[in-house]
Amino acid sequence: EAQVTQNPRYLITVTGKKLTVTCSQNMNHEYMSWYRQDPGLGLRQIYYSMNVEVTDKGDVPEGYKVSRKEKRNFPLILESPSPNQTSLYFCASSSWDADTQYFGPGTRLTVL
Amino acid sequence: DAKTTQPPSMDCAEGRAANLPCNHSTISGNEYVYWYRQIHSQGPQYIIHGLKNNETNEMASLIITEDRKSSTLILPHATLRDTAVYYCIVRVNQGGKLIFGQGTELSVKP
Numbered sequence: 774e775a776q777v778t779q780n781p782r783y784l785i786t787v788t789g790k791k792l793t794v795t796c797s798q799n800m801n802h803e804y805m806s807w808y809r810q811d812p813g814l815g816l817r818q819i820y821y822s823m824n825v826e827v828t829d830k831g832d833v834p835e836g837y838k839v840s841r842k843e844k845r846n847f848p849l850i851l852e853s854p855s856p857n858q859t860s861l862y863f864c865a866s867s868s869w870d871a872d873t874q875y876f877g878p879g880t881r882l883t884v885l
Numbered sequence: 886d887a888k889t890t891q892p893p894s895m896d897c898a899e900g901r902a903a904n905l906p907c908n909h910s911t912i913s914g915n916e917y918v919y920w921y922r923q924i925h926s927q928g929p930q931y932i933i934h935g936l937k938n939n940e941t942n943e944m945a946s947l948i949i950t951e952d953r954k955s956s957t958l959i960l961p962h963a964t965l966r967d968t969a970v971y972y973c974i975v976r977v978n979q980g981g982k983l984i985f986g987q988g989t990e991l992s993v994k995p
Contacts, residue, residue: 777928815972816929816985863928874921876928 775800777877779864785883786854794849794880796864803869805847806831807839809860810879816863822847823869854884889973894990897967903960905989907973910954918949919974920958922967923988929972932958963993 777798786792798805806821808831818831822841836858838850847866851858864877890908897903909918919934933940933947935956940947946959960967970988 810926815987816923818985861926865928873931873934874929876930878928879926881926 775875777864777866777875779862779877779880781880782878783881785885787885788855789853792851792854792882794851794862794864794882796847796849796866796877797845798847798864798866798875799845800866800868800875801844802866802875803844804867804874805841806865806874807837807847807849808863808865809833809858810863811860819849819862854882856884858882859884889975889985891971891973891987891989893987894992896992896994897960897963899965899993899995900962903958903963903967903991903993905958905960905971905973905991906955907958908955909973909975912953912975913977916975916977918947918953918956919976920945920947921972921974922969923972924966924969932971963991965993965995967991968993 780795803824807819808816809819810816817833819833819837820831820839822828825841825844828839828841841847862880865874867874917934917936920932921929923929933942933945935947935949949956970990972985972988974985
């Protein structure tokens, strides 16, 4: 089954404790992206990647890092999480022309 | 980058057509209009996209004005399961960056 998976689905952590949210897709997609969703703000793009070793900033990249060492994986790294990064996070992928993006189920992160 | 404007909420009677408008007055010639929807807190779902011609698929129709400054998503026979937040997105094809509007919360009522 074609899908985008994220792990963990739920995470509660404390300020400053480094964490990684994994994202993996099995559709051989070149394009992958991370979004965060906050009440009243809709979805905002954090980072995206057009292909392996190619990443670029979205609208809200501060406080986040990403890497794209393999085509199927696009982890989101929070080196020193803060409470304002409490949010619902979505990973997405699509083919090279980014026609239809497939979204993962979401990761609900709480930073205390 | 072009921005989009959508009404925050709309109601529609079950079985009737739902017409969701989107304004993108600063759209460039190479930017596409995409529509996604999100049910509760699930991952957004692709609906349809177009450049300048009207488009139709099994889910919906997309009507883009001739000057491309606005568009309308049409759900021809709305059901209760169509209750969701609908996002109008303008993007440069192959450009990677997506710009989400605030979305329209569509409530389909019996």
